[in-house]
Amino acid sequence: MAYVIGIDGGGTKTSCLFKHVNAFSSHGETENSESMMVIGEATNPYVxxxxxxxxxLQGLIAHGMASYSVKPDDIRAVSCGLAGVGRTEDEQxxxxxxQxxxxxxxxxxxxxxxxxxxxxxxxxxxxxxxVNEGILVISGTGSSAIGTDSAGDVFRSGGWGHILGDEGSGHQIGMHALKSIVKAYDARGEDTLLSHAILDYLDFAHPKELIRYIxxxxxxxxxxxxxxRHVMEAADQGDDVARDILYEAADELTLHVESLHKKCPAFHDRTPVMTTGSIFTHSKDLTNKFKRNIxxxxLGIYESAxxxxAYGAALLARENVN
Structure with missing residues (x-):
């Protein structure tokens, strides 16, 4: 049996997918395409x-081989996507x-x-x-967007980290939630369910404890x-402050798509726009606002990924097999 391995190495967890080299089809797959998957700890080298x-990574690959009875000689190619790796010296x-x-x-x-x-x-x-053209917007702990045109050229937006960027990300949503608490305490902003929910979660008795925390x-x-997640829960309960935080995040993520249109004139109103990441997965308010914006x-047609x-990494590994 001949296999390829696709690895998605993130700052929170790592997914390692084993795929038979003949399991890829231009028409998709009928079987569970990600059944041979193992999950491990974070592998972002900067973390x-x-x-x-x-x-x-070595331990996770070895675990997957043992779990699915894959022999060393069965591995034809490995492709790895790593968070934080971009410079040539890092890739080397x-x-x-x-090796x-x-x-x-x-x-x-x-x-x-x-x-x-x-x-x-x-x-x-x-x-x-x-499909060889599309835009993907990512919102998890951080945020970014990436797109490719029919010629295979790649365009990016965001990815500047939580100090310079990450607008529309979980980190920014969390920071805006904390700011809304201190604004409410100062009577500079509206009262919000977030005050009780987040202070209780952090086991704080008073908003001033946020100073030491930060x-x-x-x-x-x-x-x-x-x-x-507390912002999402408060929004579900009708909290206007929480809803506005999520709507603002959706607007920021929409700006990523607009920037890619400016960088690539080939993108148009029928270009597939897809999303991934925990924020899109768990916030219907943000996702629906993002869809309406698109x-x-x-800016394109919203589609599910x-x-x-990890499948994308496995697909890239398959392309390296003669």
Whole structure:
């Protein structure tokens, strides 16, 4: 049996998908296309370090091989999408580490390897078979957008991180929620259900405890992003402040699509626009507002993503098999 491996290495978790080389079809698949999947810890090298990244990826691949009875000689190609990897020197370091993984797992010396950004594998996974043009908007802990035209050129927007960017992301939604609490306390903003919900979640008795939390504790961005779920819950309960935070995030994500249209004149009002990420998955208010924006601004046709980022990585690995 001949297999390829697609890896989606994120800052929260890592997905590793094993696919038979003949399982890809221009018409899609009839079987569960992601049944041979294993999930592991985060492998963003800027979060866990390159050495730990290598250890975790090697362990996850080995676990998947054992789980699905895949032999080292069965692996024809591996493609990996990693968050935070973009510079040439980083890609070279990752490639060197994968060569070590291949050697230590006894892969064939003819096994192919390729590395891509996490956004690019997500785009490739989102595009349906025989569709070669589209835009993918990503909103999870961070946010960005990526698109490709029929010529194969790739265009990007966002991805600047939580200090310079990440508008419309879980982190920004969480920060806006915290700001709404202090504004309500100061009587500079409306009262909101978020005050009780988030202070209770953080086990704080008073809004002033947020000062130490932000400036002394300095929570990681994924911790702030977790607060987004309280915004979604408050919006579901009719809280205007929470709803407005989600609507503003949807508008920011729409700006990503508009920027890609400016960068690529080939995009038009029928270009597929797809979404991925936990914020789109769990917030109907944000998603519906985003859909309305796309339609009213004639930025494309909203569609569900075809498959996962790990599938996109596996597809890229398949393209490297002769």
């Amino acid at each position: 866990v370090g390159f050495t730990e990244m290598k250890k975790r 370091e990752v490639e060197t580490l994968f 070590q993984i291949f050697s230590e797992l006894n892969f064939s010396e003819n096994s192919a390897f390729s590395i891509h950004s996490d956004s690019y594998i997500a785009l490739r996974g989102a595009l349906p078979p025989e 400036y002394r504790t300095k929570p990681e961005k994924k911790e702030i992003a977790r607060l987004a 339609e009213s601004k004639q 075809y498959r996962s980022p």
